[in-house]
Amino acid sequence: MAAPEALSLRHVGRGDLARKRGELRDHIRAAAIVEFAEHGLRGASTQGIADRAGISKTKLHYYIDSKEELYAEALTHITGIWADLFEGIALDKGPEAFLSDYIARKVRFSLTHPAEVRMFTGEVMRGAPMLHAVWAGSREATLRASRLIGAWADQGLIRRVDPLLLQFHIWAMTEAYAVMASEARFMSGLGPDDPLDEAHIVAEITALVLNGLRVQ
Amino acid sequence: MAAPEALSLRHVGRGDLARKRGELRDHIRAAAIVEFAEHGLRGASTQGIADRAGISKTKLHYYIDSKEELYAEALTHITGIWADLFEGIALDKGPEAFLSDYIARKVRFSLTHPAEVRMFTGEVMRGAPMLHAVWAGSREATLRASRLIGAWADQGLIRRVDPLLLQFHIWAMTEAYAVMASEARFMSGLGPDDPLDEAHIVAEITALVLNGLRVQ
């Protein structure tokens, strides 16, 4: 197999050791997420992670204890970013404003952080053995959103739907642009590195959902 | 790691060797698909495949040449089933009939063959290096469907949409019930082995799409 392209590691002036160390850990995690996204926990190799990070395997193990620990840390890092993404989203401006904002944020994250979404999806695909703890918290947010959607239906603002399945469907459509990005590019006639049209994607999903709910 | 449960291998009377041989290959492929779905090509082990098939590693290698060959054969097998699934679907009965049928078939396949869908999705996630040849044919069908959807819009039967993205979104929603089945069960409060409600899922996706397109 060809050596993977090393991520660029911006040069850090010596003297600021704590910061340098933290940045290197971030850099390693970013490299690891790409490797885990492509090969899963079992298929990922520490050598592959080191190569992607542009460091030796020894240096990698100077910063981490084990592959499993790095995997778990990357997963919680991702779920943390994910939760942060929806801080401060407006819950009280009605279905159209909320759904438009929600969909736009999800699509943007999928396009800017495809490796993160893929690694997460891979973990879910193999039964999510390490995620049930994380999900316990996320389930709360999901149920809260379900009640909100149910209330909209009560008020006649939208057609009555299964709120949980609606969320599944929005997740599926928005995350698809990370998961099956290669398929989307191929079918669209784009090259492997051409950018997907974020505004167009957001507009199409939003229109499908708003019309699908018969938002008033 | 605990030994994976071996798939049941129905006893085959001796004497019918050709049939027995073919059935054993099918049995091995089924076991391999489960292993590949869970661990990807690199993470899958031939020992794991042999264990799942309930045979020795030697016996496995008596029937296959290499892990890669088995992987490729499983992929083409899956795409073959997938193509067969849509033989004879009615193209001329208008959007509602077509979309309802299409969604129902996709959901059913995801629920009855989750490992197949997951293995395929895994391959797509890692850039689908082995699928571009397969996709060349499938792209034709996709473009044909796009023209059909465009014609519906021309006739005023549906709202105007990007036909390609509409297909992506239907794929994403329907395949999600294989890909993120564990997440769906968790969020729904179901146990890991409880069945998902196929009719309900089909109804919700179909309603979202038909309303989303403002089908007349």
Place this chain on the structure above:
DNA sequence: ATTCTGTCAAACCATTTGGTCTGACATCCG
């Protein structure tokens, strides 16, 4: 200067991996 701490490469190690070799046994064909 010396000692201590953080950083890192080369060599190394035990285990697991994909895959083969040898040889046994069974069945079919003459």
Place this chain on the structure above:
DNA sequence: CGGATGTCAGACCAAATGGTTTGACAGAAT
């Protein structure tokens, strides 16, 4: 019967894996 062919388990092997040990070097503190 006897050989040819198909089927399969156990021992085996080279390579790759995750991870450790050794020791070197740099800079800061004493």
